[in-house]
Amino acid sequence: MPLRTFTVMLSALLLSGCFTVMTSQAPVVATYGISEQQKMQAAHHWLVLAEHEAHNMLVDPTLSGKALYVQQGEGADFAQGFEALLTSELVSRGGFVRTEPDNAARITTRVQLLRHKDRQFVRAPQGALTALAAGIAVATVPYNHWTEPALALIPAAAAGDAFSGNWTARTETEVIVTTQVTQNSRILYSSSNIYYINGGDNDHYGGERRTARSIPVTDQW
Structure with missing residues (x-):
């Protein structure tokens, strides 16, 4: 081996010992493991959530034997529909539901609408x-x-x-639906669920519907 080549290799080996391997000047980007999130696209999906919440409330020992009152709001379509569906599910499953809030635990629903503006690549469904x-x-x-x-x-x-x-279309819009049962300033039950929704359905959940831009037409050149 020529002396010059040997000298270069030895120098590179010695210099490499001055550095720690697998280092970075800033944290590297990591991804989460594959997870799934359901997409609400029909009123039937609101019923599925109402069935889920009604079941969990009636088997919760904290709410056992308590009278319940479903807070009726004047919100968007989802809030009104979900409250009606939840009331029906509680009654059909034997729950004690009052029409007035007196001496009853109050059930409220809060919806938070999220619109992502810079979401990058999302992996296709597995398989x-x-x-x-x-x-x-x-x-x-x-x-x-x-x-x-x-x-x-x-x-x-x-x-x-x-x-x-x-298969379903990619969407940038999500909702967080939180259902709580409170009484005497105490939270007895709280459940939050996250769903994708179609962007055009924003108004169902409290957002404004996206409208197409109008293009003025004129005969003037």
Whole structure:
């Protein structure tokens, strides 16, 4: 080995000992493990939440035997619909629900609307890319071996029918729904749930509906 090459390698080895490996001038970005969050797109989904909350309230030992009063607000569509659905679920499950707040624990619902302005890449649902690749691969079989090329669409269509229910459009809007039961300035029950919603449904949850911009039309040049 030439002396010059040996000297360079030795110098690099010695210099590397002056530094600690796996270091950074600032914290590096890390991602969370894959998690799922449901998307509210129908009044039926409000019913599912009402069923969940009603069940949890009636099995909560803190609320056992207590009269309940569902605070009726004049808020957005979700608040009014959810309060009505929750009342129905509590009554149908044997809950003691009063029409007046006197001598009853009060149930209130608070909705916080979130609009993300700078959300970057969000991973596709697990298995989506594999299913897509498999569908493309299978579609080439009839195309290559069957006499009618249009039959190649059948496997892809079947795959779409099987998996399309797992796919949903990306959204930048979320809601936090908090349901609480209070009595005598004490919180007896509190439950918060987070959901995605479609951006155009903002007004259902207390936000303003996005409207299309109007373009003036004139005959003047």
